[in-house]
Amino acid sequence: MAQTAMTIRVDNQIKTQFDSLCEQFGMSANAAVNVFIKAVVRTRTIPFAIKADEQPERVQLLKALRASRKGRPEMSLKEINDEIRAVRQERSQK
DSSP, rough: OOOOOOOOOOOOHHHHHHHHHHHHSSSHHHHHHHHHHHHHHHHHOOSSOOOOOOOOOHHHHHHHHHHHHOOOOOOOOHHHHHHHHHHHHHHHHH
16 A cells, blocks of 8 residues: 655654653554544544633623523514514615
8 A cells, every 4th residue: 555654743742752652552653643543534533522612702792692681581483573574664664
């Protein structure tokens, strides 16, 4: 099977720790990366959860929105559409 080279950048300390662990596992860093890549291709998933932290601005906006809605009853789709029609009709009469 033909092979190709791949270059990645890694923090020096992490690379040293990774090399040490791979040695304890009895494999090279190259072999470990190949194991990872093959697992991703085979399962079509990353074998661990990847999650971004909530964006502080988004969290603040959602909290503000929820606070502004307190005490207000939820509107049905019909009520929302009726309100939109009323506003449009009012605008068209101006």
